[in-house]
Amino acid sequence: MATYQAPLREIGFVLNDVLNVGQLAEQLPPFAEATPDTLLGLAEEAAKLIENTIAPLNQPGDVDGATWKAGVVTVPKGLGEAYRQYAEAGWVSLCNPVEYDGQGLPYTLAKVVEEMLCSANVAFALYPGLTTGCFEAILASGDEATKQTYLPKLSTGEWTGTMCITEPGAGSDVGAAKTKATANGDGSYSIEGGKIFITSGEHTMVPNIVHFVLARLPDSPPGVKGLSTFVVPKFLVNADGSVGERNQLECVGIEHKMGIHASCTCQMQFNGAKGWIVGKPNEGIQNMFVMMNLARIMVGFQGLGQCELATQNAIAYAKDRRQGRAQNGKAEIIEFPDVRRMLLTMKATTEGARVMAYETAMYVDITHHHPDAAVREEAQDWVDLNTPLVKSFCTDAAFDLGSTAIQVYGGHGFVRDHGIEQIARDSKILCLYEGTNGIQAMDLVRRKLMMHDGRLAQRFFAKVRSENQSDAPVGFLVRPLMKALEALESTTTWLRDSYKSNPDAAGFGAVDYLKAFSLCYLGYNWLRMAKAANNLSDESYKQTKLATAEFFASRMLPQVQTLCDNIKAPVENLMKLDAANF
Template identity: 45%
Template sequence: MAGYKAPLRDMRYVLYDLFDGASLTTLPGYEEFTADLIDPVLEEAAKICEDVLQPLNRPGDEEGCVLENGVVRTPKGFPEAYRTFREGGWTSITCDPAHGGQGLPQVVNTFIEEMICAANLSFGMYPGLSHGAYVALKQFGTEDQKARYLPALVDGTWTGTMCLTEPQCGTDLGLLRTKAVPDGEGGYKITGTKIFISAGDHDLTENILHLVLARLPDAPKGIKGISLFLVPKVLVTEEGALGDRNAVTCGALEHKMGIKASSTCVLNFDEATGWLIGEPHKGMRAMFAMMNTARLGVGVQGLGLAEASYQGAVAYARDRLQGRSPSGVKAPDKPADPLIVHPDVRRMLLTQRAIVEGGRALAAWVGLALDRQHHAGDPATRAEAGEFVALMTPVVKALLTDLGSEATNLGVQVFGGHGYIREHGMEQYIRDCRITQIYEGTNGIQALDLVGRKLPENAGRNLRRFFHPVADYIEARLDDDTLAEFVGPLAKTFVRLQQATAQVARVGMTKPAEAAAAATDYQRLLGFTALAYLWARMAELSLPKAGTAEDNDAFHSAKVATARVFMERLLPQTSGLFATIMAGGRSLEAFPDAAF
């Protein structure tokens, strides 16, 4: 299987050059997070991902998880790797120091999550789900709940889950049936079945904290009647010690296309003891705190898998000899030229590269906004950052997973038949990536959320947080001839986005089905506009350095060249997206149901 090397050089470029990571120290609570502290953290993260997690990726996929006599076992090596991971403090990176966390910036964690997902996505599911539970419990739990459960969740001694889906309801949680009945002692008895529960049971920790959506006896119908409950796998005593086993059991493990080393469980709650988190019938607020965190994380999963596939494809294309270059022999001392000289192979590799490097910049942009949202001293700055994050969360989730799927498919194509067989591990990236377009809200749901909620929300201010910096950038540089090949295409795409936005907003007021039909294409158009903006900025940064003594590793030259590939070969698809959006949804609506 192809190896993995963390792209630390590019991560540092994005953090410090593109986004002025040094400015993090101006945020309250982040004063000490200079490059001298952040860089060693990233380097240590790279080591554990390259040396501990990545070697377990393919064996874990081959072995999978096993349920025997009610006990779920993860693949060989996973418990030991998790112990190393936990003891290294990696479960607590961005958690509040008040609960034992390290309090590092979210943008730093974005890079760490990318490395984990690239090295071993199945492994990353276990601490990833725990962090989502931490976010919800920290924000909505009582002081007693936080004191009792958060320290063990933060240090990784216990893990957490989010239990939403049931056999009859996935996206439509209004159909949820799990019941919660008061037990007369301040708790509740939870009864029901949940499916598709990632990390629902395993042998990595002694306890698992399940965050479960359920209905109280007096609950209103629909999603307005859903409450959130904390249901531990093992009950916790007043002193904080582990007590009796709760009435939560794993009924089955799902047999999946990918992420096979992640235990995806059917969980049965048989009058299990639980405690209300937050207010009655307000569970969706707390659950969305988890889901929004998870959606950004899922976008990074797509990014990480794209990076891993790209690295594998490049290594193979350098070594594999096939045919001769159309422009003439490149390796006369060999029986054939390496794949990397062939135009179509270069097309695939450079498409992967443009996706990965642009996606990394996008993920970091939103990660930095999260840091400002939660740490800026000025309330107005916090509010503006929050509006930007709200707008971009569905975009990051959908765009980076859609592009991740495209990139991992290209990786297999570079290998040809050798990519299709399991020996090289390239097909695993496709299988693992496919779920990212589905869970935490399918990408179609993300598009509906963007168009139906995030665009009109806050009187349209969310969209202005994106439009204004892009418009200002274009206006300031439109007459700069040195940047014309980057700013010109960006400007044209931005105009299309503005026109498409007006169209979607107009039809959405009177014909919501029309807006829904355009939602997926609109979401991709907005995402590609964001990538074009970031690529133009990166080209501007690297152009003066390309080919100079400062560019001794040719990093900046490659950055400019990749920016050209994006502008010339990927961005033009926005013309088709625009045409599709403006065509409306009549052809979709007019097709007769009976003809399907």
């Protein structure tokens, strides 16, 4: 089976040597005690539980899966106890506010732990992950009474949470939702309707499940402008905070999926269930997007975790597997050029994506806690820009690297014994939920490039150019990065202009543009990593970093020019083609 060891050396290098995580303690008053040593010490503690207790459940959970019978969902053996250990140890509550029983630590630390958890067992990670999403939604939009009722229990993981958005026939078209909410006259609402693809919608691991539900009031306008959000608990909550009678909702089935089998994906039916509105009427879509933007970052970290799992197992296998003889006479397959090409692609992608993901998490912390409004505004620009990049690039990479790992293993990767094919199966859903990666690309092109008259992308271009490029040892990376950046910048201008006159052209090129932007971002990351590595005394680690940076500069960064050429290719005849002729 696939094994996992937390890459603590790599995590420390990114946080300390590349991103200067110490700035969180130095500049953000709430985190004055969250020094780099404290953050890495906590990451090491989390790694022990994750490696020893949660990772071993990954393959058995995939084989057994969640099961449904007469409305009751049973999770695979050992999962419930592992969840309780994880919650009781405080890992669910890391970055939640202390006033709601959280620990008030940086969001960045929570994401580091999340990466490790998603490497070890991404299906398990969805239970605390959706709980955090529900917590964030209520925190952002709920009144104080609602917060006091639900947030402490969600914060500690004593209760779990869900996001009930999707309905049959209304997948990504959220405005087509038909679930109804009718006022009961006592401040509560009666919720009627069905939801599908509801992660963690039903199980018995905890005493209560809190559903955050998107529904429509009787007099609301059509489309997204007529949606409201409601908190609907599985069990009603008594005045003293204890669990009361069962609410009128049920799980009518679970999905039988390609992967993440240990995560229960439920079909939920609300039969007049009692719910309470969260936020103002008809502002549900705004409430949801507060949560969904953070959820998209969460999914990106799920992808990063799977990238790491695929990479470290492929490398370990290639070092041990003996097959024939390479040019140097050695039999281990890591000595063969094509295998080495695959492994370097995996390393360059995973390590570059980690910097992008961690940096985004740090910008979230700065956005929320920096005392200077101008600094907060700039950090928010980076969060807005990076969210579709992290979500899409990291999850596409997870599926691609899962496939590459299978290729490294050869026939042994195709059979279940090694647990490598599970990575590809588990990872594909990451490209689909919380907005497909095509939707992320359109969000980047249609919204993020247009915001503040193009300010977001311009900040990125300026940041890359401002990086000190005079260091001779990294010249091999500076030159192709500047060439790629010029291509990306001119294509960005072309896309913004084209969208106004020919939105189909922008839409056709959006996915290629997101990948080109992500590769440029990774080039910027590898420039910073190469410079940081040059200052290390660990010669072996330094040489590995520089070799991987060289591979990225010569083999991956040049793809940006080709992608930019693709984006500008004519699409008129392609869009005119009658659908019947496909």
